[in-house]
Amino acid sequence: MITGELKTQIDGIWNTFWTGGISNTITIVEQLTYLIFIKDLDETETRNERKALRGFKYTPLFAVYKGEKDEVNQQNFRWKNLKEMDVNARHNIFSNTVDGVFPFIRSLGKDQSLFSTYMKGATFGISKPSVLDQVMEKLERIDMTNQDTKGDIYEYLLSKLEGGGTAGQFRTPRHIIKLMVELMQPSLEDTICDPSAGTAGFLVAAKEYIDKHNEMTELDKKSEHINKTMFNGTEFDATMLRIASMNLYLHGIEEPNIVDVDAVSKDNTVSNAYTLMLANPPFKGTIDKESISAGLKNVTDTSKTELLFLALMLRQLKKGGRAAVIVPDGVLFNNSNAHKSIRKEIIENNKLEAVISMPNGVFNPYTPVSTAIIIFTKTGSGGTDNVWFYDMLADGKSLDVKRNLLVDEDLFMDFAFGNSLENADEELKRSVHNKFNLPQILDHYRYYKSDYFKKMHGKNGELLQVNDVPENLAFNHFMGETLTHDYSDRTSQSFIVPFNEIKENDWDLSINRYKEIFYEEVKYDEPKVILQRINEMDEKRVELKKLLLSKI
Template sequence: MITGELKQQVDAIWQTFWEGGEPNTMTIVEQLTYLIFIKDLDETETRNELMFKRLNKPFEPVFDENQQDFRWKNLKEMDVSQRFNIFADNINGIFPFIRTLGKEKSLFSTHMRGASFSNYKALVLDQVIEKLERIDMSNQDAKGDIYEYMLSKLEGGGTSGQFRTPRHIIKMMVELMQPTLEDTICDPALGTAGFLVAAKEYIDKNHDVTELDKYRDHINKTMFNGTEFSSTMLRIASMNLFLHGVEEPNVIDVDAVSKDNDVSDAYTLILANPPFKGTIDKESIAPGLRNVTDTTKTELLFLALMLRQLKKGGRAAVIVPDGVLFGSGKAYKSIRSEIVANHKLEAVISLPSGIFQPYSGVSTAIIIFTKTDNGGTDNVWFYDMQADGKSLDQKRNLLVDADVFEAFSFGDGTDELSEALQKELHEKFNLPDVIQRFATLKNKNTPETDRKRTEQSFLVPFQEIKDNDWDLSINRYKEIIYEEVEYDAPMEIIERINQLSNERIALLEKINQ
C-alpha cells in the first residue's frame, strides 16, 4: 500500500476525475492506466533511441513519423484543446493507435480493441496529465503500487474475497519458486497480472541479454498465461505485461473454474491468490473439478483446477484462507488429502493476519506443492511468519529500512551484520529467513530437520498429517512453551490493596483540608 507523498499525489488525481464529473471508479482506474501506459510507451521509445545512438543497438519503433504527437513528451507540451482533440478523435487519435498495438490477431490486440476515451472534460485531462507528470514512476514498483492503490478503491473491493496481493508477498513467492526460462507460468486468477509481472522481473534479473533473446519467442507468446472474466481487468493486465516486455501475453477471457475453461496439463508453474469467499453455480462448474472436491467454494475449486492445469512435475505456490487448512467439511478434507496423499505438498507458510490490511484481517497461508500423480509427500515444512516488514494495523507502516524492503534484498549481506542486528531485522522482517530456510529443503541434510516444534519453522512427517485427518494448520503441530508464573499469596495481595486504600483515604483528607 502506498503512503506519504505518492498517496497524496494519486488521491489528487482521483479527486480531479471525481470533481470533473467522472463518478465511475472502474472508469477512473482504466483511464489512469491508459495514461500510465502512454507515458511508459514514450519512455521506452526514448530509452531505445538513446541505446541506438550510443551503441547502435537496433530496435523496432513504436511510433512512426506520423504518430509523434502521440508521444507523452509531446502531449504534455500541447495546449489544452489540441491535446484533448488527439484523445477524443476516435478515427485518427491516440486511442485508435493504442488499439493497433500488438501483433495482429494476438490476444493483446483483442483485449485492447475495447480501449476508449471516456470523454471527460479537456480541463480534467490537462490537470490529470500535469499531476501524473509530477509522479516519479522510474521504479516499476511505483507503477504497481499505484495500480494496487487505485484498484483498492473499486466499489465492492474484497466483497468476493478478491483482495489485492501485497507486492512484497508476490515477490517472496516468486523468489521461493525461482521461475526459469523453460517454465510456462500461469495465474488463473489474473487480476492486474502482478504475479506474472513479478515472474518476468525475476527472469530478467537472473539472465543476461543473450539468454533472454534465445527465449524471446517463448517469453512473448507462451511463457505467461492467465484467466480473468473482467474485460477491463484483462486490458489492465495486458498493458501491465506489455510494459514489462511481454508483447503477446496469453491472457484469456474466461471464468477459470467454469466449463468454458478446458485447459489441462499445460503449465509448469502456477502462482496465484484466488478469490477466498466466492461461490459458483453448480451447473457452471467444470465436471472434473467436482470429482476432486465436491463444492461450489472458489477457494477449493481453484486448487482442483491447478492440479488439472499443471503438467506432471509442475509446481504451484498459492495463497489460501486458513479455513482451507483445517476446515472439517468433506470438500475441505478431500482437496487436502488429494494434495498431500496423491501429490507432493512441500510447504505451508502461515502469514500474519494483518497482511491484507486495511482491506481485510483475514488469516491466510501460502501452500507450495508439486503435481506428481503418485504421491511423494514425506515431510511438510511449516513456517510461522510473524512479521512481514510492515505494521499489521490498518496503516501498514514500514518497520525496516526502506532500501532493504523496496530492493527486496531478502537479507542479502546480512552475514556482515552482527548477530544482534540480524536478530533485530528478523523480528520485524521474516521474509529473508523464509527464503533462506526454504532453499535448504533441497539439501538432503537440511538444518530444518533438527528444528524443534517450538521454533518458527519445522518439519512434520506425512503419517502425522494423515493421522490428524489431513489438518494443515500450523497450530495443530506447533508446540508452545508456557513460562511458569508465580503469584503472591491472596492474603498478601489483599494486604497491599488495603494499604493502598488507606493511603488514598489519607490523601483525600489532605485535599479536603
C-alpha cells in the same frame, strides 16, 4: 498499500474527473489506466533509446510514416511531447479516432493477439480538454520510477470499484508476491500461469526474476517462448484484462496470453499445460454448481472458489509442475468433506512441500482474513514425506489498517523489488528478524530443499553432529542460523511435520495443530510470605505518615 502523498495525489486526480463531469468509477479507472500506460510507453522508449547508445537493438514504438492521406508522426503520441502541446491540440490528438493516440495504442499488439483483442475496447472518454490537461499535469507530478507505484495506484482504484471487496479483487502486496516468486525460482524452461490474474502482478514479478537471473543471450534464445507462451493467465473482468495486458506489455511481453474466461467454469478446458502456477485466488467467491467444470467437482464437490482453484491447479499443472498459492486459513483446517478432500488430494496423491502461515493483517485494510501460502508439486502418485511449516509473525509492516513500514525503507525495498537482501550481511538480517521474517523464510526454505539439509539434519529435522569443513555444509550459501536451526523444535517458527502425523490428524494443515507453545514457569512466593511483605510495607507507610505530620 497507497498512503500519504500518493493517496492525496490520486484523490486529487479523482476529484478532477468528478468535477469535470466524469462520475462513473469504471470510466475513471480505465481512463487513468490508459494515461499511465501512455506515460509508461514513452518512459520505455526513452530507456531503450539510452540503451541503444551502448549497442542495444530494439524496434521503436513511435515511428514517422506516410499515411493514406498524409504523414503520420507518432512522435506526437509520446508523453513528453503531448504534455508540451496546446490544450486543445492535445485533446484533438487523443480524440482522433482515425490516426490519434488511441488507434495507436490499439495497434501495438500483434495482429490477432489477445493483447490486440482486449485493447480493441480501449476508447478515449475525456470530453473536456481542460480535464485532460489537469489530469496529465497531476500525473506528471507522480514519481513512477518505483516499480510498485503503478500497482499501488491500481490497488487503490480497485478499492473504489463497487463490489471490489466481495469479488476478492485485492492486489497481493508486492513483497508477498516477491517472496513467492523467489521461493519458486522460475526459469526460462517454465510455462507459468496465474488462473486469477488480476493486474498480472505475479506474472510481472516472475518476468522480472527471469530477466535478472539470465544473461541477455539466453533471453534472446528464448524470446519466442517468453513473448508468446511463457506467461499465461485467466481473468473475466474486462478492465482487469486490459490492465493485465498493458502491464505485461510494458514489461517486455509482446503477446501476453491472458484469456477471457471464468477459470473454474466448464469453458476453461486447459489441462496438463503449465510447469509453474502462482496465484492468490478470490477467497469469498462462489460459482453456480451447474457451470463448474465437472473434473473439478470430482476432486472437491463444492462451489467455493478457494477450493475449486486448488483443484484447477492440479488439473492444469504438468506432472512435476509446482504451485505456490495463497489460501484463507479455513482451507487448512475446515472439517467439511470438500475441504478435507482437496487437502487429502494434495497431500496423499501429490507432494505438499510447505505451509507458510501469514499473520492477520497482511491484507489490511481490505480484509482481516488470516491466510497462508501453500507450496506443492503435482506428481499424481504421492510423495509427501515431511511438510515444512513456518509461522510468519512479521512481514515488515504494521499489521493494523495503516500498514506502516517497521524496517528501513531501503532494506524493505531491496527485498520487495530486486535483490532479496543479497547485499545485506547476516548480522543485518538477524537484527531485523523480529519485524521482518521474509529473509529467514526464503533462506530456510531454500536450505530445506537443498541437498545440504540431509548432511546437517536427521529425518525429523533434528540437528546432527557433523564433522566437516564449512564449505561442504553450505555455510557460504546460507545464513549460519539456518544451518544450525533445529527443525524438529516445534516451539520455533520453522519446523517440519511428517506425513503420517498429518494423515492421523485428518489432513489438518493448521500450524496451530502442530506448533507447541512454550510457557515459561512463573514461581510465586507462598501466601504467608506475601502477607508478611504487605504488613512490612504497611508499617513503613504508617511511620512515614507520622513523620510528615510532625513537620506540619
